[in-house]
Amino acid sequence: MDIFLQQLINGLTIGSIYALVALGYTMVYGVLKLINFAHGDLVAFSAYIGLVVMMQLSGAISSSAVIILLTFIVTMIIIAAAGVTLERIAYRPLRSAPRLSAVVSALGASLVIENGIMLIWGPRPKIFPADIVPSINWNIGGVYIGLLQLLVLVISFTLMFILYFFVNRTKLGTAMRASAIDQDAARLMGINVNKIIMTTFIIGSALGAVGGLFIGMYYRGIYFNMGWIYGLNAFVAAIIGGIGNIPGAMLGGLLLGVFNALISGYLSSSWALALTYVLLIVIMIFRPTGILGERVAEKV
Amino acid sequence: MSEKEVLLKVEDLKVAYGSIEAVRGISFEVNKGEVVTILGANGAGKTTTLRTISGLLKAKAGSIRYKNLELTSLPAHEIVALGISQSPEGRRVFGTLTVEENLKLGAYTKKTYNNATLSWMYELFPRLSERKSQLAGTLSGGEQQMLAIGRALMSEPEMLLLDEPSLGLAPVLVKTIFDTIKQIKQSGVTVLLVEQNAKAALKLADKGYVLEVGKMVMKGDSKTLLESPQIQEAYLGKKK
Numbered sequence: 001m002d003i004f005l006q007q008l009i010n011g012l013t014i015g016s017i018y019a020l021v022a023l024g025y026t027m028v029y030g031v032l033k034l035i036n037f038a039h040g041d042l043v044a045f046s047a048y049i050g051l052v053v054m055m056q057l058s059g060a061i062s063s064s065a066v067i068i069l070l071t072f073i074v075t076m077i078i079i080a081a082a083g084v085t086l087e088r089i090a091y092r093p094l095r096s097a098p099r100l101s102a103v104v105s106a107l108g109a110s111l112v113i114e115n116g117i118m119l120i121w122g123p124r125p126k127i128f129p130a131d132i133v134p135s136i137n138w139n140i141g142g143v144y145i146g147l148l149q150l151l152v153l154v155i156s157f158t159l160m161f162i163l164y165f166f167v168n169r170t171k172l173g174t175a176m177r178a179s180a181i182d183q184d185a186a187r188l189m190g191i192n193v194n195k196i197i198m199t200t201f202i203i204g205s206a207l208g209a210v211g212g213l214f215i216g217m218y219y220r221g222i223y224f225n226m227g228w229i230y231g232l233n234a235f236v237a238a239i240i241g242g243i244g245n246i247p248g249a250m251l252g253g254l255l256l257g258v259f260n261a262l263i264s265g266y267l268s269s270s271w272a273l274a275l276t277y278v279l280l281i282v283i284m285i286f287r288p289t290g291i292l293g294e295r296v297a298e299k300v
Numbered sequence: 301m302s303e304k305e306v307l308l309k310v311e312d313l314k315v316a317y318g319s320i321e322a323v324r325g326i327s328f329e330v331n332k333g334e335v336v337t338i339l340g341a342n343g344a345g346k347t348t349t350l351r352t353i354s355g356l357l358k359a360k361a362g363s364i365r366y367k368n369l370e371l372t373s374l375p376a377h378e379i380v381a382l383g384i385s386q387s388p389e390g391r392r393v394f395g396t397l398t399v400e401e402n403l404k405l406g407a408y409t410k411k412t413y414n415n416a417t418l419s420w421m422y423e424l425f426p427r428l429s430e431r432k433s434q435l436a437g438t439l440s441g442g443e444q445q446m447l448a449i450g451r452a453l454m455s456e457p458e459m460l461l462l463d464e465p466s467l468g469l470a471p472v473l474v475k476t477i478f479d480t481i482k483q484i485k486q487s488g489v490t491v492l493l494v495e496q497n498a499k500a501a502l503k504l505a506d507k508g509y510v511l512e513v514g515k516m517v518m519k520g521d522s523k524t525l526l527e528s529p530q531i532q533e534a535y536l537g538k539k540k
Contacts, residue, residue: 178405181394190380
């Protein structure tokens with residue numbers, strides 16, 4: 001039972017990071033029907049940017065809470081700007097081109113960012129400082145939870161709640177959902193769809209940046225091609241939850257995290273990735289649109 | 301009667317999909333406060349015309365002037381803000397949004413939606429009021445049409461474009477929809493109505509145009525058109 005609870009905590013921590021990254025995939029898919037393959041690499045980029053910002057700040061500021069807060073804000077802004085640039089350069093010119101062209105462009109953008117990171121920071125892994133979040137651990141009935149884990153959980157859930165509120169309860173959020181359903185009809189409502197797409201990239205990239213920073217702080221080692229594996233996991237999470245569906249991405253991320261952690265706890269971590277895809281296949285067989293995805297049935 | 305004010309003036313409009321010209325140089329006018337109808341069969345270019353006025357399609361040539369403003373170079377969302385809204389062909393309601401969310405989106409160009417307008421929509425379409433919090437996709441075809449019209453009216457337009465509002469509806473609902481258009485006209489909104497149901501449209505309209513494969517072949521006030529032998533034969537199913 002202890003192993004179960006411990007792995008549940010660990011899984012929720014990793015899962016909430018997956019969820020943050022998965023949201024970027026699912027939101028962009030929602031409005032553009034495009035898998036933004038470069039999203040994972042933006043996440044990797046955010047870890048590197050975050051590390052640079054953090055090292056600069058720690059020379060100037062002594063309070064680690066302030067350092068962390070500023071690192072998050074600055075990194076989110078930079079990555080959001082990168083996401084908007086990506087959309088402008090790689091996707092907007094192909095808006096009316098066949099779907100496959102945009103997918104190829106996405107793969108190309110992914111390679112550009114990945115190799116760009118390698119050119120700037122080199123091929124060897126970089127390490128996040130160990131003591132940036134004090135290593136405080138609580139023992140609750142035999143189950144350990146660290147301060148960093150608690151931070152990851154609280155911040156991720158807060159951000160997801162804010163996003164959910166924004167999308168479902170605000171005017172701009174409703175316009176975003178409308179644009180995802182029918183872009184021309186949205187234009188007829190007076191919605192500037194280009195602005196909505198830009199907003200989607202800003203939010204998705206900023207959430208991805210938080211995910212990238214958490215990956216750096218939690219696992220500490222970051223490497224230039226890490227966007228591939230974390231991106232793939234988050235992408236699988238988005239599909240499991242139902243691509244295009246925001247609560248689906250959150251659920252898919254958490255589910256995948258817990259699933260991975262339980263496999264690692266009871267079996268072996270080397271099985272985690274293989275069985276992730278078994279899970280994906282099983283879910284796709286029984287629910288091809290994902291757990292919360294809508295059945296695509298068009299009324300003529 | 302005072303001098304009629306021209307609200308919308310379309311001149312020599314040409315619209316093409318690639319190399320296929322769907323609208324081949326049409327001209328027409330809509331005066332303030334009127335209901336004007338464009339009749340024509342499938343593929344005549346009616347929907348293309350409305351989509352071009354709304355800015356969803358770019359004109360190849362010609363001009364669309366609204367209160368002396370050229371619309372052909374403006375993006376769709378700015379045209380809505382100028383006071384032209386559209387209930388598109390096939391209704392295009394946002395299926396996974398509630399009825400009320402759909403209506404409120406109609407007022408997107410306003411800072412906030414006008415509560416009085418929302419109440420007027422529920423008065424105009426009591427069925428929508430009963431289904432406020434239901435998802436739009438679960439409504440019947442007729443209800444979706446009401447929602448599409450209501451949503452377009454939420455922006456408090458000066459001019460409303462209606463693209464085949466009676467398409468695929470049961471006769472009793474067609475009557476309801478046309479009665480509603482009459483009420484909309486009485487409230488002072490100018491209406492440009494594209495229809496295949498020529499009889500009902502002409503009964504309601506002040507004047508009409510007939511579009512055939514991208515060209516205007518007839519125009520006139522509704523009464524003249526209703527009595528015209530060509531119209532009777534081609535659109536009203538009466539033999540000579």
